[in-house]
Amino acid sequence: MSSLVRAASLTNYSEVARASGLDPMRMLLDAGLSPSVLREPDLMIPVENVALLLQASAAQSGNASFGLCMAEQRLLSNLGAVGMLIRDQPTLRDSLNVLMRYQTLLNGSLSLMIEEFDDVVVIREELRPGNAQQPTRQRIELALGVMLRLMRQFLGAEWQPRRVCLSHAAPRDLGAHRRLMGRTIEFDHDFNCIVCARRDLDMRNPWADPAMARYAQQMLDASAPAPAPGAAVLDDVRRAVLLLLPSGRCTIKQVAQYLGVVCRTVQRRLAEHGQTFSSMVNDIRKELATRHVLQGDRPLAEVSSLLGFSAPSGLSRWFHHEFGCSAKHSRAERRRADAPPERSEGEVTPERSEDEATLGRSDADPELARK
Template sequence: MSSLVRAASLTNYSEVALAGGLDPARMLVDAGLSPSVLREPDLLIPVERVGELLQTSAVMSGNESFGLCMAESRLLSNLGAVGMLIRDQPTLRDSLNVLMRYQALLNGSLLLMIEERAGVVVIREEVMAGNAQQPTRQRIELALGVMLRLMRQFLGASWQPRRVCFEHSAPRDLSAHHRLFGRCIEFDYDFNCIVCAKADLDTRNPSADPAMARYAQQLLDASARPQQGARMLEDVRRTILLLLPSGRCTIEQVAEHLGVVCRTVQRRLAERDQSFSSMVNDIRKELVTRHVIEGDRPLTEVAMLLGFSAPSGFSRWYHAQFGCSAKESRAVRGAVHSLAA
């Protein structure tokens, strides 16, 4: 079953499409979406179609930063009821915790992780491709752009992160990235993230309204109860993504990370017609799109990022999944790019 995302994820799509010489209505129809979704922000639509729309729009407009341009004027109000709850939290840290708790209500394919060490905070975002062959560049740049906009609503419009990192390679034109993120940007990194100081997360929110926050949370909790099984699924996916590069991605480690026993994880996955091994395999196939098809990392590094202890294990797995070697996939990609040029 396809993951779903609120139609509000397409906020500003028409403006960016028109600026790129596209017909927004025609692009939506071609992606299998009705143009009316732009007027129904709370409507849930298939994330794969959104991904197809953004990727095709970026290619046809010649704007490699299409998704990022959509993020430039996003507001908390675009997140609906979750945005209202985020707005009235006492600190940015509390707001990000709210976002993680209710992420599935906004976007079933977006995973958010926060790591702290030595006074530095790393806010990681991952997107599940759904279709293993669908590029994720536009969706992840949109997601990180929206995250930065959220943080600036607490920290001020001039606030700058310490670093912003992307798994994919740099575009030819970096002007949109510099305009939104500043100059501390790194590409071809191990994961997608925004890095800031711990003190930033503990900044107080002088306009927080505790009474409004309690009311908004009650409404959201009521709507989230039927989705507890789906939430466990997303928690497991998020933890697999976190643990894969460490080589410790076992169901035992995932259960320990989530604070439950293995049987609970197995039972919840079975309720959703899933198994742990199939989830690991699906996530590896999605990551392959970024690191083999879209990226230029050495394949030994790709093997490590996908949780293989040796390149030979990665090579055998890749051939079993795709019927060719990773080197052959890259050679095909290079030939296609040469023809396009």
């Protein structure tokens, strides 16, 4: 089943597309989206189509920071009723807790985790595994950019995070990244996150309005669809597994603790949907392996860590069992398939005439040169 995202995720798309030399209406249609979605922010649309749109827009415009540029003018109001509730919380910490609670109403493919270590907070955002043919760079940069915009509405426009980490490689032009994310950016990291001071989360919100917060809460409670029994827990377990795998702490005990329930509850809910904890972890590992081994270029030792293995040998044995060959062989086959075909010596290319080809050979062959 496809994950869904609010159409408001495309806020500012038309403006960035036109500035990048694209026809936004044509791009939307090519991605399987009606241009009318831009006028219906609460409409839920398939994440896959949004991913295709952002990927194609970045590729055709040559703007590697397309998604990040879309985040530059985002406001809390773009998040609808959830944004209203976030805006009127007493602290940023309370606002982030609200965002975590209602994340699925905004974007069903995005997972959010907040980890605190002494005086430092790590806000992690990860995209749920899906079609490995769709790179995640644009979507994750859009998500992190929106999060930074949200935080600055509480902490001030000049506030800067201690660090922003991105799991993909750096683009050639870092202008948009430094403009929105600051100058302390780390690429090729194990996961995507924003690092800030713990005290930032406890800053009081002088504009908090408890009455408006209650009103927004009532709106959400009245409009939020009731999930199928156990479905919410099932989705939450997937999110927790995705976030905990790279840390090496992805056990059912840790997942249950993250969800605030006991292990038996997790086991029971998974069993109701014909799954076990180990089968869910394995399914997510397979999707991540397709992304990192077949589509990515990270060293396999790093990939083993991202998939929660303590050593590369663990990845090697598991990959061979699941895919019938080694990870190294699979990656080599993919690179061979992606490589342009080699041209045999003397072969005439479509761009060159027979005379040009002969002339080229004459330059290198004295016998031909004399003819």
